[in-house]
Amino acid sequence: MSAPRAVTYQVRRSAPRPALLAAAAAAVGVALIPLVYLAVRTAEAGWSRIAAELFTVRVAELAGRSLALAAVVTAGCVVLGVGSAFLVTRTDLPARRLFAVLAALPLAVPTYIASFAWVSTVDGFEGFWPAAAVLVLCSYPYVFLPVAAALAGADPAQEEASRSLGRGAWKTFTGVTLRQVRPAVAAGALLVALYVLSDFGAISIVRVETFTQAIFTSLNLGFDRTGALVLATVLVALTALLVTGESLSRRRGARYARVGGAGRPPTTIRLRAMRWPASGALSVVGALALGVPGFSLMRWLADGVSRPGSLVEVAIAAGNSLWVSLAGATLTLLLALPVGLLTARAPGVAATVLDRLAYLSHALPGLVIGLSLVFFGINVAYPLYQTQWLLALAYAALFLPLAVAAVAAAATQAPPVLEEVARSLGRRPLTVFRTVTLPLTLPGIGAGAALVFLTCMKELPATLLLRPTGMDTLATTLWTHTSVAAYAAAAPHAAVLVLLAAVPTWLLATRTGVLAGRDPAGREIG
Numbered sequence: 001m002s003a004p005r006a007v008t009y010q011v012r013r014s015a016p017r018p019a020l021l022a023a024a025a026a027a028v029g030v031a032l033i034p035l036v037y038l039a040v041r042t043a044e045a046g047w048s049r050i051a052a053e054l055f056t057v058r059v060a061e062l063a064g065r066s067l068a069l070a071a072v073v074t075a076g077c078v079v080l081g082v083g084s085a086f087l088v089t090r091t092d093l094p095a096r097r098l099f100a101v102l103a104a105l106p107l108a109v110p111t112y113i114a115s116f117a118w119v120s121t122v123d124g125f126e127g128f129w130p131a132a133a134v135l136v137l138c139s140y141p142y143v144f145l146p147v148a149a150a151l152a153g154a155d156p157a158q159e160e161a162s163r164s165l166g167r168g169a170w171k172t173f174t175g176v177t178l179r180q181v182r183p184a185v186a187a188g189a190l191l192v193a194l195y196v197l198s199d200f201g202a203i204s205i206v207r208v209e210t211f212t213q214a215i216f217t218s219l220n221l222g223f224d225r226t227g228a229l230v231l232a233t234v235l236v237a238l239t240a241l242l243v244t245g246e247s248l249s250r251r252r253g254a255r256y257a258r259v260g261g262a263g264r265p266p267t268t269i270r271l272r273a274m275r276w277p278a279s280g281a282l283s284v285v286g287a288l289a290l291g292v293p294g295f296s297l298m299r300w301l302a303d304g305v306s307r308p309g310s311l312v313e314v315a316i317a318a319g320n321s322l323w324v325s326l327a328g329a330t331l332t333l334l335l336a337l338p339v340g341l342l343t344a345r346a347p348g349v350a351a352t353v354l355d356r357l358a359y360l361s362h363a364l365p366g367l368v369i370g371l372s373l374v375f376f377g378i379n380v381a382y383p384l385y386q387t388q389w390l391l392a393l394a395y396a397a398l399f400l401p402l403a404v405a406a407v408a409a410a411a412t413q414a415p416p417v418l419e420e421v422a423r424s425l426g427r428r429p430l431t432v433f434r435t436v437t438l439p440l441t442l443p444g445i446g447a448g449a450a451l452v453f454l455t456c457m458k459e460l461p462a463t464l465l466l467r468p469t470g471m472d473t474l475a476t477t478l479w480t481h482t483s484v485a486a487y488a489a490a491a492p493h494a495a496v497l498v499l500l501a502a503v504p505t506w507l508l509a510t511r512t513g514v515l516a517g518r519d520p521a522g523r524e525i526g
Contacts, residue, residue: 081143
């Protein structure tokens, strides 16, 4: 049997299926509810007031600082994420499976927990660079996970051909391997940049004034709703620029697939003298990302658990967190399915526009999302107001792109010819979806569900605003205690939140394919 070959082929641009297009448009419409609120409320102020708030030195400074922070964090995450992914998938790194898990686990640590840990451990830990360091350590798994999956699943034929032509390992990596995984790098970098623009917990605790901090101050301390909405509008504009830039960096309609047989692993690169320095570098990153928060939690945990009634309080908050996160993940996946399938199966102007629009709300602070849905619940959907389903709707608006990306990636890797054959045999579209499309995309749906569930558990500002009266989650009780420096009382909630979040993080790590055993020659052994 001939060796498998990695081939690139173009997706045929077909007319979007009406039902799929309508479902995708409706799903994106849910994500755009906060933007509609933003437009309506901002327009009420009038152009003169908007111009007075917009064209100021402060807005320019906020834009520059926010973009600079996003750029620094994204660059750091790309370096750490790509480097870690390459080491654990393509080299003879010692204990590579352990390092693969350690590289994914920081995703389970909310930025506000990590920030509290660093602030309480290191005196004077505040400012731009400390904020950048915390965000890099917590966010680089957004790059590591997709890049590791792409490297583990890539066919080695093109790399072997490059080396056979006399190119060294470095030229092959930069000229061939990175080109194959470029979509994964770009997607992970975009998620990191949008996450930084919308982050509230870390920048508040480490005291860096970005758009999210300024919006929160305008609403809660200055009672300046118009100023806050203008700042949020600028944030949406910055998001649109980032999304457009990421779109331009992609090869439109390209797929990479194996042809000619079962897949085989790439040849393992021997690090030789660099094995232990590489292991040491990954160990340092793991110690900074996980060791500092873990040490701080352990230091306060015993005192927190010993408080009367704390175990019951933690159990109730954990149950509430699990329930609302499950509801949010379910709703988000239901909305993401048509958008992801449309992007993968009917690429074109309509699919591209809907896919890009889904990202706009992702960079809005949860505070703005929460306020918009309070307005929506009171004036449009009052039966949802003060219910858990309005909170689930906020999660869907915030995290729809995470699920869309997972579904689209799975559908893109699934051969569309199988669906075409099923339709040619007279199967109805719904039957084809149920018997062919859904099973093919189920792994991607599972990965998307795990990622959305994880981010729902960690989300704070929208949860503070939209949770039903009397209902507390792990995130809200943690914030309540830490806001008054009651770290011992917060420790049990933080520990349980991290432990629960570690479960979907581990599932995401297994989806990369790097946890399978491999011998030094690159052959799978289990």
